[in-house]
Amino acid sequence: MAEKLGLMICGHGSRNRGAVGQFAKLAEGLKSRFPDWPVEYGYLEFANPVIHDGLNKLREAGCTHVLAVPGMLFAAGHAKNDIPSVLNTYQAQHPDMKITYGRELAVDVRMVRAAAERIQEALDAAPTNVDPHETLLMVVGRGASDPDANSNVSKIMRLLWEGMGFGWGETCYSGVTFPLVGPGLEHAARLGYKRIIVFPYFLFTGVLVQRIYSATDEVAAKHPNIEFLKAGYLNDHPQVIDTMADRVQEILQGANVMNCQMCKYREQVLGFEAEVGLAQESHHHHVEGLGAEAECKLCEELCTGACEEQVRKAGAHHHHDHDHTHDHGHGHSHDHKHDHGHDHGHDHSHDHHHHPYPHADHPLGPKSMDKAD
Structure with missing residues (x-):
């Protein structure tokens, strides 16, 4: 047959x-x-x-x-x-x-081209013109307890940084590993660039993308002299x-x-x-x-982050950042x-038996950030 x-x-x-x-x-x-x-x-x-x-x-x-x-x-x-x-x-x-x-x-030239187009769309919609050499690119990955996956986000960032000719490039993560978005952007803000582009290297929308954009707004409010641009995720x-x-x-x-x-x-x-x-x-x-x-x-359709606000008001911490x-x-x-x-x-009660992440208490990672709240 x-x-x-x-x-x-x-x-x-x-x-x-x-x-x-x-x-x-x-x-x-x-x-x-x-x-x-x-x-x-x-x-x-x-x-x-x-x-x-x-x-x-x-x-x-x-x-x-x-x-x-x-x-x-x-x-x-x-x-x-x-x-x-x-x-x-x-x-x-x-x-x-x-x-x-x-x-x-994986790391693929077509994926890099798609990412570059999302970043360029944000640049084209920007209210001002800033020299690329005065611009810092922040690529945000999902974050995993697998160092190979995390390193691939850094490689994507480097290919975009070098390919588009920005003044500097950084990588941070939405959860699990370090640095998280907030600490990563605070560090980036101290480097002296006029503009920071935040690009979530994600396929689809959801609470993590909204978390990235919310963290960007929080850091931007502390640094009004820097223009922050939020690029769109990859999507289809x-x-x-x-x-x-x-x-x-x-x-x-x-x-x-x-x-x-x-x-x-x-x-x-x-x-x-x-x-x-x-x-x-x-x-x-x-x-x-x-x-x-x-x-x-x-x-x-669009995640607003209301679930995280609900958890925050309840005095709990959302720990669904694990890989x-x-x-x-x-x-x-x-x-x-x-x-x-x-x-x-959202929190749910099923039990995940994970090998302990060796850097769970890193000062720029999720658990340590929770302790600081």
Whole structure:
């Protein structure tokens, strides 16, 4: 029987309906690149359909070989562990359908071009003209307990800084690692540049993007002599869709090469030596499929950060800044690598068993910042 291919786009999911809608739009963009294949998408948690549902639809459509790609920027726990765990479980239950896993968007020239266009859009809309050499670029990543994923954000920043000719470039993160956005921007403000462009290197909207913009406003209020510009996130930029389409082609061409040289689970990465060979497993099975009941009711399409304000007023701290960095035991081509956008701003009680982050008490990181509140 002839092989019938299908495409599965795997996302994390979000409580924010805008983020979920934007991911669906990205999936629709990919459908147009592969018109002869059934194409489905699904999420790990907090939104429907879940990945299992999408795989069911592909199976019902007669697909015998599914190419699964993670809709994520870099390699950390969701793409290394959680998505492969769901795919492996499904594969074991349905051995008649082969599932092959692709790699993340990663550091790619097309992703850099998409990012540069978002930054240029902010520059074009700016009220004043400032020399690029008097401008500092701040690229904000998601933040993970995986140093390889964090370092990729710095590489993206350098490519943008050097490519666009800004006077200086810095990197900070929305959570998990250091420096956070507030301390990062306070440091940047002391460097003497007339303008600071803040660019969230995120695929979609959500509470984390709003948190970045709110922190920018707070720092800008303290430094009225500096012009702060807030660039838009990547969203469904055509170059992003091109990159994801290329990840699908890599699977077909047998060129699905992952970067494992700096993976903390395989190499003794400085500061993370205790995690080499650590058991890596998903934690998402108990929340998979939470959809309408998990959706944030405080915002419409655009996240306003109202959930964080609600937590603040209640006298609690929002600790959903952690990265989920466990992996999988995979029996087929689920090579590991990827980051996530864990952009829901609500506390939930499921228990995550994470290896302790070695720099959790760094003075510019989340836990230390909470102590200072």
